[in-house]
Amino acid sequence: MIIVTGAASGLGLEAARLAAKAGAAVVLAAGDDQAVRAVCAELGQSGGRVHPVAADAASEAGCDRVARATAARFGRIDSWIEAGGGEAALAHAAKALSLHLGERDEPTALVGFGRRMGRAARGELRQAKGRIAATLIRLPRDWRPDSPAKAAAQAALHAVARPMGSMAVAAKGQRLSTVTAARKHPGVMAGLGVGVLALAGVALWLGRGRLSGAAEAVRPRVARAVRPAVLGAVRRRPLQAAKLAAKHPRQALKIARALR
Numbered sequence: 001m002i003i004v005t006g007a008a009s010g011l012g013l014e015a016a017r018l019a020a021k022a023g024a025a026v027v028l029a030a031g032d033d034q035a036v037r038a039v040c041a042e043l044g045q046s047g048g049r050v051h052p053v054a055a056d057a058a059s060e061a062g063c064d065r066v067a068r069a070t071a072a073r074f075g076r077i078d079s080w081i082e083a084g085g086g087e088a089a090l091a092h093a094a095k096a097l098s099l100h101l102g103e104r105d106e107p108t109a110l111v112g113f114g115r116r117m118g119r120a121a122r123g124e125l126r127q128a129k130g131r132i133a134a135t136l137i138r139l140p141r142d143w144r145p146d147s148p149a150k151a152a153a154q155a156a157l158h159a160v161a162r163p164m165g166s167m168a169v170a171a172k173g174q175r176l177s178t179v180t181a182a183r184k185h186p187g188v189m190a191g192l193g194v195g196v197l198a199l200a201g202v203a204l205w206l207g208r209g210r211l212s213g214a215a216e217a218v219r220p221r222v223a224r225a226v227r228p229a230v231l232g233a234v235r236r237r238p239l240q241a242a243k244l245a246a247k248h249p250r251q252a253l254k255i256a257r258a259l260r
Contacts, residue, residue, distance in 0.1 A: 006084015
């Protein structure tokens, strides 16, 4: 079963509709009691297994109410999609989940939307000690409540089943990309490592002897391709980047010159 907060309209409504269509039992939560009951009536007529809860997911008390109502009706909480309240609501959802998880062999999935996972949410995830696997789906900067929501809702349902990916935050609050996939599929990181070593070897070979001219010609294109990834990593982890640069100043200078 899946909890969807902010389910009366927009992204939450689309996620609830897709989940019910897929056969899941869905708890729809929103602050507007009449609106969420109307949506449940619509989905119920189509054969969906739905249950309404009137609660403000942007508040801690509202999320706790949703969790209590779900646990009372279904005896468990399998996953939670937070689609309405932003960073604060995601933190409240994580706290409510940690209090009402019950006995589960696998972590409970928590999916949110936004530009970043707030500090409060990361703290709640760390407190859960691996019992919650959270995925943050980054929406476009120009996203509006009336933007087409089907693709984002489909991504949320995928993250419920497999909480990992380039937009994921792990259960302990760490930012992840391919590392998340590596935990599920160890061969991924091995393949990536071999690929990086192979590229490094080719680059060194091209930089020597008669082919040094070809290497110089290719270098600007390689720099343009690599620059966004390097700058993104530095922005995400500025402290670690500064420590590495201080520890290896010559290498850092060479990288900076190569990526100009």
